[in-house]
Amino acid sequence: MTSMSKPFIDKHLPKNKLGLSVRNYEGVMSTLCAGCGHDSVTAALVQAFWELDLAPESAAKVSGIGCSSKTTAYFMGQSHGINCVHGRMPSVATGANAANGDLNYIGISGDGDSLSIGFGQFAHSIRRNLNMLYILENNGVYGLTKGQFSAAADYGSKSKKGIENDQMPIDPCVQALTLGAGFVARAFSGDKTQLVPLIKAGLKHKGFALIDVISPCVTFNDHAGSTKSYAHTYKYYHPLVHTDFVAHADEVTGAYDQDGAMRVTMQDGGELFLRKTESDYDPRDRAQAIETLLMNKTEGEIRTGLLYLNSDLPDMQAANKLPKTPLNQVPYESLTPGKAALAKLQARYR
Amino acid sequence: MKPTDTRDPDYYHKVVDCQWACPAHTPVPEYIRLIAQGEFTEAYLVNRRSNVFPGILGRVCDRPCEPACRRGRVEEEPVAICRLKRVAADHRDEVKHLVPQKPASTNGKKIALIGAGPASLTVANDLAPLGYECTIFEAHHRPGGLMIANIPSFRLPEEVLDEEIGYILDQGVELKTGHRIESLQALSESGYDAVFIGSGAPKGKDLRIEGRDEADANIHIGIDWLESVAFEHVDKIGKEVLIIGVGNTAMDCCRTSLRLGADDVKVMARKPRQFFKASPWELEDAEDENVDILVNHSPKRFVVENGKLTGMEFELMEYQLDEDGRITDTKIAGTKIIPCTDVILAIGQENAFPWIERDIGIEFDKWGVPIVDETTFESTRKGIFFGGDSAFGPKNIIWAVEHGHQAAISIHKHCEGSALDSRLPRGVNLQSAKMGVNEWMYSNSYTGEHRRQMPLAELKARLSNRKMEVETGYTAEQIATEVQRCLNCDVQTVFEAPLCKECDACMDICPVDCLSIVPVAEEAELRQSLRVPANNKDQDLFVSEPLKDTGRVMIKDENLCLHCGLCAERCPTAAWDMQDADIFIPHVDDETRKVAAE
Ligand SMILES: Cc1cc2nc3c(=O)[nH]c(=O)nc-3n(C[C@H](O)[C@H](O)[C@H](O)COP(=O)(O)OP(=O)(O)OC[C@H]3O[C@@H](n4cnc5c(N)ncnc54)[C@H](O)[C@@H]3O)c2cc1C
Numbered sequence: 001m002t003s004m005s006k007p008f009i010d011k012h013l014p015k016n017k018l019g020l021s022v023r024n025y026e027g028v029m030s031t032l033c034a035g036c037g038h039d040s041v042t043a044a045l046v047q048a049f050w051e052l053d054l055a056p057e058s059a060a061k062v063s064g065i066g067c068s069s070k071t072t073a074y075f076m077g078q079s080h081g082i083n084c085v086h087g088r089m090p091s092v093a094t095g096a097n098a099a100n101g102d103l104n105y106i107g108i109s110g111d112g113d114s115l116s117i118g119f120g121q122f123a124h125s126i127r128r129n130l131n132m133l134y135i136l137e138n139n140g141v142y143g144l145t146k147g148q149f150s151a152a153a154d155y156g157s158k159s160k161k162g163i164e165n166d167q168m169p170i171d172p173c174v175q176a177l178t179l180g181a182g183f184v185a186r187a188f189s190g191d192k193t194q195l196v197p198l199i200k201a202g203l204k205h206k207g208f209a210l211i212d213v214i215s216p217c218v219t220f221n222d223h224a225g226s227t228k229s230y231a232h233t234y235k236y237y238h239p240l241v242h243t244d245f246v247a248h249a250d251e252v253t254g255a256y257d258q259d260g261a262m263r264v265t266m267q268d269g270g271e272l273f274l275r276k277t278e279s280d281y282d283p284r285d286r287a288q289a290i291e292t293l294l295m296n297k298t299e300g301e302i303r304t305g306l307l308y309l310n311s312d313l314p315d316m317q318a319a320n321k322l323p324k325t326p327l328n329q330v331p332y333e334s335l336t337p338g339k340a341a342l343a344k345l346q347a348r349y350r
Numbered sequence: 351m352k353p354t355d356t357r358d359p360d361y362y363h364k365v366v367d368c369q370w371a372c373p374a375h376t377p378v379p380e381y382i383r384l385i386a387q388g389e390f391t392e393a394y395l396v397n398r399r400s401n402v403f404p405g406i407l408g409r410v411c412d413r414p415c416e417p418a419c420r421r422g423r424v425e426e427e428p429v430a431i432c433r434l435k436r437v438a439a440d441h442r443d444e445v446k447h448l449v450p451q452k453p454a455s456t457n458g459k460k461i462a463l464i465g466a467g468p469a470s471l472t473v474a475n476d477l478a479p480l481g482y483e484c485t486i487f488e489a490h491h492r493p494g495g496l497m498i499a500n501i502p503s504f505r506l507p508e509e510v511l512d513e514e515i516g517y518i519l520d521q522g523v524e525l526k527t528g529h530r531i532e533s534l535q536a537l538s539e540s541g542y543d544a545v546f547i548g549s550g551a552p553k554g555k556d557l558r559i560e561g562r563d564e565a566d567a568n569i570h571i572g573i574d575w576l577e578s579v580a581f582e583h584v585d586k587i588g589k590e591v592l593i594i595g596v597g598n599t600a601m602d603c604c605r606t607s608l609r610l611g612a613d614d615v616k617v618m619a620r621k622p623r624q625f626f627k628a629s630p631w632e633l634e635d636a637e638d639e640n641v642d643i644l645v646n647h648s649p650k651r652f653v654v655e656n657g658k659l660t661g662m663e664f665e666l667m668e669y670q671l672d673e674d675g676r677i678t679d680t681k682i683a684g685t686k687i688i689p690c691t692d693v694i695l696a697i698g699q700e701n702a703f704p705w706i707e708r709d710i711g712i713e714f715d716k717w718g719v720p721i722v723d724e725t726t727f728e729s730t731r732k733g734i735f736f737g738g739d740s741a742f743g744p745k746n747i748i749w750a751v752e753h754g755h756q757a758a759i760s761i762h763k764h765c766e767g768s769a770l771d772s773r774l775p776r777g778v779n780l781q782s783a784k785m786g787v788n789e790w791m792y793s794n795s796y797t798g799e800h801r802r803q804m805p806l807a808e809l810k811a812r813l814s815n816r817k818m819e820v821e822t823g824y825t826a827e828q829i830a831t832e833v834q835r836c837l838n839c840d841v842q843t844v845f846e847a848p849l850c851k852e853c854d855a856c857m858d859i860c861p862v863d864c865l866s867i868v869p870v871a872e873e874a875e876l877r878q879s880l881r882v883p884a885n886n887k888d889q890d891l892f893v894s895e896p897l898k899d900t901g902r903v904m905i906k907d908e909n910l911c912l913h914c915g916l917c918a919e920r921c922p923t924a925a926w927d928m929q930d931a932d933i934f935i936p937h938v939d940d941e942t943r944k945v946a947a948e
Pocket residue numbers: 410411412464465466467468469470487488489490494495496497500501529530531532548549550551552573576598599602705737738739740744745746747748750
């Protein structure tokens with residue numbers, strides 16, 4: 001953390017369609033350790049929201065407990081958010097989403113928050129296809145409680161004190177794929193050229209969008225022997241697909257179509273261009289995605305990018321035929337129709 | 351682009367925009383910090399070492415530092431660098447015993463200095479404490495050159511001048527006033543080891559148009575007229591005065607006229623406002639005193655009735671401008687007579703050396719300006735040096751001071767018999783400003799406060815007293831705010847590439863987005879590949895050595911850096927550090943110390 005917050009100066013910066021600079025999308029000063037990957041993810045979120053010309057107050061930020069979960073305070077300071085009980089963010093996000101489907105739900109969680117205490121909640125929010133961007137800031141440890149291995153720690157990875165992890169890791173992307181998620185991506189806090197477009201695409205995906213972001217814990221898991229350190233991640237970093245998101249049809253230029261890029265029109269507007277960086281990877285092939293993540297892990301490659309995309313699945317709102325109007329816009333009389341209406345309803349169950 | 355060689359002393363020096371722009375390279379942020387700590391005397395002495403006349407320059411310096419100041423790019427206006435210099439001068443304690451003193455004995459070398467303007471005074475200031483016997487010859491009865499003869503007292507009080515010139519004369523400098531040198535040949539034959547010519551550019555330009563001779567009694571040459579006012583040969587002027595020209599001299603002439611009884615003063619400019627030579631603050635000051643500035647009036651003739659000036663006829667000009675604001679076409683749209691009682695000509699100054707024989711080895715160019723070496727200030731004759739306005743035409747006080755410093759080094763080398771161009775190089779000395787976790791030797795916080803406005807004496811009172819100083823100086827509250835506006839550009843961001851783990855923390859926290867980690871490329875491409883394109887080409891890019899994990903490079907665009915130290919606070923490995931850069935600017939005493947050390 002720094003001694004003061006960042007002075008507000010934006011006369012040198014471009015403005016987006018709302019007349020705002022990227023600085024208008026920031027939040028309060030971060031209290032994380034200097035160099036924590038999570039701060040970089042925060043910066044990527046700020047950049048993506050600004051680039052999409054979304055009003056900062058249109059974000060709804062939900063998170064659990066952990067250093068990662070704290071970061072909702074550091075972006076879109078003009079919007080609402082909630083820090084839930086450890087691992088329970090998905091339930092709260094489900095309720096909020098049911099009440100108001102108009103907001104851009106951003107869930108921030110950690111590998112501890114999602115893969116241990118919150119594992120069940122994580123799984124069911126995917127099954128429900130909750131319309132949200134779910135960012136799992138994955139550092140292989142419980143940072144906030146001083147660096148215990150998390151369920152994402154790789155087998156054989158060494159703790160700061162040199163102790164080896166002897167349990168198999170949970171891969172959140174594999175889990176999401178098996179649970180039927182329509183948008184599964186992996187990224188690295190150190191590469192915003194990949195992370196920012198993925199966040200934009202995830203925000204525009206109608207349904208559950210998971211981005212598992214390798215986000216090193218500079219204090220407890222950035223040493224030699226760790227498989228979630230900056231140096232290790234840079235060394236084995238291996239993007240499979242490059243994603244470009246273009247929000248406005250008029251901005252689509254030839255540059256996106258090059259090398260036979262795959263073009264996908266998103267339900268919420270905008271175009272996605274997926275460019276292969278390696279021979280035969282097709283992000284629409286679920287079996288291939290699972291196989292790629294589980295098998296052939298030669299030399300420990302960390303495979304990143306938009307691993308799987310299926311934008312045709314109905315989200316929770318559609319599947320359950322929830323009313324389109326947010327509850328806070330429904331007139332009071334319709335929301336609470338009174339005693340007589342209640343009695344009538346109860347009579348149906350007698 | 352190649353990695354930046356930060357050992358080149360000019361790299362970090364350029365980052366201190368104000369110091370780089372100051373001809374004498376005054377360490378501005380250093381003195382501003384001293385003022386912030388209430389160390390006015392120290393702040394004065396730091397100034398004095400570089401610019402010799404802090405009290406004078408704190409009032410009337412041309413301030414090339416201010417348009418250069420980084421703060422002006424970050425928000426609207428630069429730090430009031432000049433006003434703060436005055437703060438140091440106004441609030442200092444007695445410094446008589448702290449400035450260089452008269453040496454116990456001299457070294458027997460005799461130096462003649464012609465003219466007692468800032469150039470000669472600086473040479474004497476630098477050489478006398480080293481034992482040189484300096485004699486200044488001054489035609490006027492008082493020292494100071496144009497500072498006393500032309501710059502009006504309402505901008506520069508005489509006491510301030512006398513005090514600061516006094517410090518120099520007290521070092522054992524001999525001053526011969528009322529002593530005009532009529533022959534350089536004669537002087538150079540009278541046993542001096544070196545001669546310094548600091549005689550200024552003393553000739554005001556005339557305007558030879560119809561009616562000039564008939565109206566002579568009411569037409570004044572600006573610099574001569576100001577001198578007559580300063581030396582009290584003239585104490586009034588007519589009611590309606592026209593000033594021809596719109597440079598700094600014109601501004602002093604119009605404001606002086608108001609103080610000598612004129613009540614309708616017009617400054618007549620031939621071109622539109624963007625072409626004016628006067629500094630913006632001088633224009634403001636004049637307009638604040640209700641002087642009218644009329645554009646696009648070109649003088650045609652003096653109107654004379656019954657042998658007396660009654661007005662002036664002007665051609666009304668129309669200009670066609672291109673996109674870059676350059677004049678492409680000129681048209682005369684008509685003429686107009688403007689009545690007046692007096693006209694003051696302020697259309698420029700020239701050098702004049704009637705007292706320098708043309709056959710003694712000093713060469714002049716076709717405009718009558720001497721040929722002078724730009725580094726050594728030596729003329730084409732060995733042992734004869736020029737500096738100040740006499741060297742390259744009219745400039746300003748701070749340039750005269752810098753010329754003086756450089757000429758002093760040359761004179762010393764000349765007397766020692768060493769090569770004039772083997773001068774000490776500039777240097778830079780870096781020292782970490784870190785005092786603890788997120789604790790620095792300087793105040794790194796940023797204030798959004800805007801520039802403080804100088805309080806002025808009441809209009810009526812100041813117009814009725816030619817000597818009343820208009821600017822009354824900053825109040826304590828104004829000082830406290832203004833010092834915090836300085837960004838401490840001399841506390842440098844110093845980068846150690848091998849330590850960087852490419853976590854992006856510094857890039858994300860930088861309030862002005864000046865850091866980027868990118869693949870290396872040629873400069874033009876690199877400037878466009880950054881987080882925010884680096885379009886201010888006057889400002890350098892710092893390029894690191896390749897980073898260990900990806901081979902990319904850390905780039906810093908120096909343009910808007912606030913020197914807030916947030917990158918260094920955020921860096922987990924201290925790859926960024928804030929380091930105080932002491933820029934070494936050699937003076938003649940450093941040259942002698944070097945000799946002693948050898
Ligand atoms: C009206 C006016 C206003 C100005 N305002 C400013 C300002 O606000 N800020 C600023 O920085 N600059 C200002 N300047 C410019 C500045 O005053 C000069 O650039 C500076 O004084 C030059 O210094 P100098 O030492 O070269 O010569 P000068 O100051 O011109 O001094 C030369 C001296 O040499 C003497 N001299 C000349 N010939 C002989 C001789 N043969 N024998 C003996 N003595 C001789 C002269 O009498 C004079 O005293 C102004 C100039 C004018 C005309």
